[in-house]
Amino acid sequence: MPLALRKDTLNGDPESLHQPLLSSQRSIVNSTSQVAIVGSNVSPIESLDYEIIENEFFKQDWRSRGASQIFQYIFMKWLLCFLIGFIVSLIAFCNNLAVENLAGIKFVITSNMMLERRFLLAFAVFFASNLGLTIFSAVITALIAPAATGSGIPEVKAYLNGVDAPGIFTVRTLFVKIIGSITAVSSSLLIGKAGPMVHTGACVASLLGQGGSKRYGLTWKWLRFFKNDRDRRDLVMCGSAAGIAAAFRAPVGGVLFALEEMTSWWRSALLWRAFFTTAIVAIVLRAMIDVCLSGKCGLFGKGGLIMFDVYSASISYHLAEVPLVFILGVIGGILGSLYNFMLSKVLRVYNFINEKGTICKIVLACVISIFTSFLLFGLPWFASCQPCPLDAAEPCPTIGRSGNFKKFQCPPDHYNDLASLIFNTNDDAIRNLFSRDTNEEFQYSSMFIFFITCFFLSIFSYGVVAPAGLFVPVIVTGASYGRFVGMLVGKRTNLHHGLYAVLGAASFLGGSMRTTVSLCVIMLELTNNLLLLPLIMMVLLVSKTVADAFNANIYDLIMKAKGFPYLETHAEPYMRQLTVGDVVTGPLQMFNGIEKVRNIMFILKTTRHNGFPVIDEPPLSEAPVLSGLILRDHLVTLLKNKVFFPTPRAIGDDVFKKFTSDDFAKKGSNKGEKIEDIQLTEEEMEMFIDLHPFTNTSPYTVVETMSLGKALTLFREVGLRHLLVIPKITGRSPVVGILTRHDFMPEHILGVHPLLIFLCGQGLHIHEYTVPSFMKVLMGRITFGTYENLAMLYPQVTCPSIIDPHMYSG
């Protein structure tokens, strides 16, 4: 029995199949980008299995399914979308209700004290409640679920691209995200609740897709129907659409945001399901608001949720306004990219602080809260009091509720315009800014101070250890910028200042977030005015174009700062100059079709690979041929079930009796069995397993001379986790390597080919954040010098003089 004999000498045999096939200089393990900052902690990350594993077992399982099971499967997909929409809209409603009441009570109490001119006490109450709420939010976030920090949009976006960060979709994260967001927003920090809503929606979707959480006993068997990452990904996409839809009451905008910004793969069928989910959100929210209109929701007023209804029946604007709006867009784009730049710099500093430990995180949050309290309470004192307008639509000054005219320290029949903006909830500030017929309400100085305050405060607030979104800060900053421009233009325009605020918000959103269609629809749904459409479209296009000249969108910057190995759609031009064989790293581990248990145990324990090629060798076949690819999870399941044979033989049809499809279902993140938990006797270790029925017999393959750019296109478009590299020349082993997403990362490619950076010079498009880690690799490896030397060593590499990533990919 040559197979068994050969196997016994495996571990020490340098000529064995299991030795690296690639040249020794590249037998390094590709460990770049295997960790990332998830929330506020550094965690190891995995890829998701979106590819359908077409093994015999899978095919037989599907063939055996009856009509009722298939109907159940389809029905469950729609039911889950319904549940996601329903639950997310309930959460969003409760979230808004809680924030409006918490923050509302705080402002009412302090305002009342101010009326009694007990300023110090008012400040003390304001200060203490803000600090208390911030500490509460920071403590639960830091101690219970650090993954809930920030907006969560980068994490969800990375998940939808195929990066599985641990802990982002757990019950703890969901709980902290909801409670932490309520308290953090109520504490007057300049942060939003839209981003956390997206994460909440994705979290709800993921938990439902996994059938609940085992850890807390919250599982329902009837829900556990989606056994692969593919179905769960679709649900998470619907969940993120529901999040935006619920946050802004923008159902169409939600679908488009998920489509334009969040998802990496997209199908018409999915669009439809996302649309269904957000329709449910719209209907449920409407029903809830009907309930609240009767006044049972405390300080949750008529406005309800974020909805800045600036409707006006007859907006007329002419071509003369177009240049002005154009300039507004240009400046908005510059400001937006500056915002992105500064925010990412501040985040890097914060990451250093956060790495020092939990105490540092919480102290940082406290410092920001204290600073915010001083600013919000202190700045209005510098504004001069304004006499109340005689024809004001509402009582002036507003007392006992939030409104346009805050009295603050002013004498009777006067109001403090800066306090009306700054000493208020963000939603009310935006409503004030967007309001019409208020052209005379604000002073230049107040508006300018408010703009500068928002700009910097939101940059410093985002990175604290609490759930924090960016949408609302960006809108409020942009609206104040737009209104300030409107005031400067003054009477030379037909548009009222509220419309300038709307356009300013659009320009700042366009400059920071860089989505176009979805932001346009969200702005329309927010302001409920379709006549603005051409102006908003123009502003968004201009600001995005301008901002794109400087840096990437804010979520991509954050994602890169956090180190997620996000796969871009387009191949960088230098990838077209490299072949697949140039980047693949070893050592490659393979199995025989009928393999010894000891070998499997050894390799699983000594490597962290997730997929292994399966090779059939003589006498099983004429020559060594590739049988397919087997996953680590499946191997662990096989070892756990101990279907071993004392001699190498095929398992036959028994396999369908010994396993159910549940055994091979993909577990939720980090919930799979560990190889370390499996204990085998010495006798079992000497037995054999037939891997064939569990081997994916249709893995995608590329020839080693394939250009790396084209391999990336295949990898990305089809949504793979493993891509097998096969030799060009026959007669060698049937597989020479495996590509994973890490192999396409610039850090890795430049690590393997450090000289690319010299050859490609300035033109090379290296992301800001990849340079430091790359430089390390570079420094450790280069021992010789000149450009000519390097060019001789890498003659096949020639870079285009200037590189535009859109050129090849369109």
Added chain:
Amino acid sequence: MPLALRKDTLNGDPESLHQPLLSSQRSIVNSTSQVAIVGSNVSPIESLDYEIIENEFFKQDWRSRGASQIFQYIFMKWLLCFLIGFIVSLIAFCNNLAVENLAGIKFVITSNMMLERRFLLAFAVFFASNLGLTIFSAVITALIAPAATGSGIPEVKAYLNGVDAPGIFTVRTLFVKIIGSITAVSSSLLIGKAGPMVHTGACVASLLGQGGSKRYGLTWKWLRFFKNDRDRRDLVMCGSAAGIAAAFRAPVGGVLFALEEMTSWWRSALLWRAFFTTAIVAIVLRAMIDVCLSGKCGLFGKGGLIMFDVYSASISYHLAEVPLVFILGVIGGILGSLYNFMLSKVLRVYNFINEKGTICKIVLACVISIFTSFLLFGLPWFASCQPCPLDAAEPCPTIGRSGNFKKFQCPPDHYNDLASLIFNTNDDAIRNLFSRDTNEEFQYSSMFIFFITCFFLSIFSYGVVAPAGLFVPVIVTGASYGRFVGMLVGKRTNLHHGLYAVLGAASFLGGSMRTTVSLCVIMLELTNNLLLLPLIMMVLLVSKTVADAFNANIYDLIMKAKGFPYLETHAEPYMRQLTVGDVVTGPLQMFNGIEKVRNIMFILKTTRHNGFPVIDEPPLSEAPVLSGLILRDHLVTLLKNKVFFPTPRAIGDDVFKKFTSDDFAKKGSNKGEKIEDIQLTEEEMEMFIDLHPFTNTSPYTVVETMSLGKALTLFREVGLRHLLVIPKITGRSPVVGILTRHDFMPEHILGVHPLLIFLCGQGLHIHEYTVPSFMKVLMGRITFGTYENLAMLYPQVTCPSIIDPHMYSG
């Protein structure tokens, strides 16, 4: 010189490389689906080359480009989008202006004659003008550009999927589409102008992308920048978005329609460019309307374009209305699928008639026009006259222009409600139906007659040989259905009848077109009322769900009836039970890396293949290896330029001097050089060409045992034209076949494996239109009988009991 020697014996040598490698039983040429009905004629079709051909020449060409060229490339992309938006909006405006004036004058003249009670003369004028306009439209369509027939959306959709139908994007087609659409719509046929606008937009985009039309001398060198199908595809997508945007003045809806219904591949960057295009459309249209508001546009009134502004400041609806709207959606879905079913049946009959010749086509159009004239003029006589309402907002009866109250044959102070709908332009009819505060205006019987008339008339009108859209007929039919339901419900609802008409139109659109998000946005932009959003969403979802249970959407039905080889995104389940080797057909034609001119000429002349694998054999390499894939176009260019060598040798760097990238640019549809045009001397025929610099060295490959479903996923997602099949066992030829889109068509697969239909029985999802052609194949091949026999012959094929195409692909 063994290579040359071997070559000389090629043509008669049965063992040669150029003989089919597959078993003889499958050495049939796959000729299914190589022709399709384009417009109204049967034409041969080709695939488009979306894949980037990465050969040495291409790489070197890119490397040599300077910064200015790259900037020019990017600038041109945006400039072309601007031009597309600008030109398409001008065309749309002129189109509307012409239709409003032509049809308006016709109705004003006939109405005036009716006022003078000269009924017979009025009918004669109406009849003659309709017939004249129809004949004009039919004659120019049939004689000048048959490809302009119909809406053109199926053709554009197929183009965006990679199917190149000849003549759809020529100057003639564009001209006929515009003029024919104006005259056909003015002739009171119940057809729309939105579909033709999409085709017009795509046509403008394609012509601009090709740099004009050589045939008419309309070429601009500076425009000829896009030398591949990929860039042109993107432009055509933008053009179709601009078409919808211009037709409905719905810029966001246009982008979404192109995204949801038209395009097969999609990127964020493209979304952005499409959005830019439609923003231009919105701004230009607005400027034009500003011009017309001063009254310089004749009968082109204030409404202008299609824009059914049913704004009402306070629409309130409650949960009680939801069940009613739900039922409206269900019935709308059933009606919509019935409409699709009947329309596709009528189209098949019409295709038989149209095949008989040009005269038959024109006669058919005349018959429909005559029938329409009689119906439109005759039916209102059956309606009873209504007294004018006392508080009507406009004069009653309306005289001298189109309006709500048509006098027709009625006595003074009375109006004919059916005539107000039916004896009117479609746009005005829709405006009447959508209008509010007109609950008492129409009678039950009139509304019902109008609904039935529209339903059937639009089905019979679409297939005539003239540019004809489906959007407006579907909207008018749906609106009359919705208004009829609203009238039946009567006072039991808070919604006014105009809103029911809007919801009815949405339900019928959803039931027929089956898009959701884009229709929702288009309806919102048409009616200019965001408050309707939740109701429209619900209606669309319900009607689409109901209708999907019966058949496919109207464009897909038409596309299949026309025979376009459209590649679906999802793999049919039976494809997972077959391997790539099961469907690949021969004979496979290959070339050596350095090939004799005679062989190339022979193979190019005797086959119609578009791509050929290039093989390097000893002594060029150790063993036969796959060098890559070369395209027919490139070979023809090489032959034309006669860069031959008397002995087999490599071409070296000379190649970059002898050719420019323009030589290898993809020509427009059917404009490439033909092999028949090339004349070579006998001496030249004996010389050699080095194919290496022109060979795409990174073709995508699959192993022959790959499942067909996974190969389809790769083929479709990456957007390929050729997919090479490589052998599993080493030692055979390095390539065993080529897959093209035709090999994935159900007709072909079932032709190669006819027994699949028995094994898979009823569950197999075969499209209605594929069955007949498949049955032919079946009948000619099966000579033996029982199910058991077949199962023994095809043991590897087992079908799931019921097949849901969404199950695997999600």
